[in-house]
Amino acid sequence: MNRLETSFAGLKLKNPLIVSSSGLTNSVDKNRQWEEAGAGAIVLKSLFEEQIMLEAARMQNSEYSEGNDYLQTYYRGHCLNEYMELLKGTKSVCTVPVIASINCYSDAEWTDFAHSLEEAGTDAIELNIMAIQSDLNYKYGSFEQRHIDILRKVKKGVKIPVIVKLGSHFTNCIPLIDQLYANGAAAVVLFNRMASPDIQINTKSYIGGEVLGHPSDLSEVIRWIGLTSARVPNLDLIASGGVWDGAALVKTILVGASAAEVCSTLYRHGADQVKAMLQFVETWMEENNYQSIGQFKGVMNAKQIKDGTAFERTQFFKYFSLKE
């Protein structure tokens, strides 16, 4: 038996290392290489709601205004067709589960695409719901509700598993995750990484911040997977953020993740990192007498700690009050 086997969202994976949605997964050739490198599943580069809308708007402003409607339809179709080719091509060369990804912030017309993706053979759909809430008149809870509305609308059109990837800017994501579960989410990914802003002080211009994540991103993922897996125990959770090596992958499973979506370390270290990470997990399991992922999944989540010390405020209190 393959001791690295795991499952989430009704999908069976030969191991818990998923190549995360990004430029790493934007071509059939790259995806074939991830399969050959040993990845357990692949999440395709996202189809962005904005991307489609921006392309449509650009056509609207173009000089060919007469043919506008036709061109808009063509342009949307074209963008989608490219994505369909990526999906179908990847499915034709990969045996591992392939998950299409949609980066969205509303339940507008893109929700129809989900059905096309299902027809094109995606094993699941991951919804990366992402938007910064900065409106002065923001109504508390409305962004959370939008997640549920989007999930419901997509689920109406498809039978395949729908996975929701969350950003990390919630005060408390657990009630939202519980609601996503109640509304049929097959799994939740914690967390997406947002592109960050920075400033060039000599030119006084806005620039993009660090593109890649950092191993230290892992601690927030450990905290929230550790808490959520204890409080919403029947929902599959996927770690994303700061999983840079095999030890980090082990940690995410110990706190309750079924698998981890891995990105920045693969950008930095390349495909060999997949094998190195999986080798580490396997050796660690052997040394700790674990025959399966299930044997240690969640054994260190918040349920195991009576007062919640490791994940919540008390750790902060202990660290600063007792050390100084």
Ligand SMILES: Cc1cc2nc3c(=O)[nH]c(=O)nc-3n(C[C@H](O)[C@H](O)[C@H](O)COP(=O)(O)O)c2cc1C
């Ligand atoms: C260059 C780059 C491109 C990304 N593109 C996407 C994307 O298209 N869709 C998505 O859901 N996440 C995207 N992400 C986020 C990653 O999938 C992942 O969730 C995040 O980087 C955290 O994982 P990491 O710490 O292993 O990098 C991207 C990340 C990077 C660094």
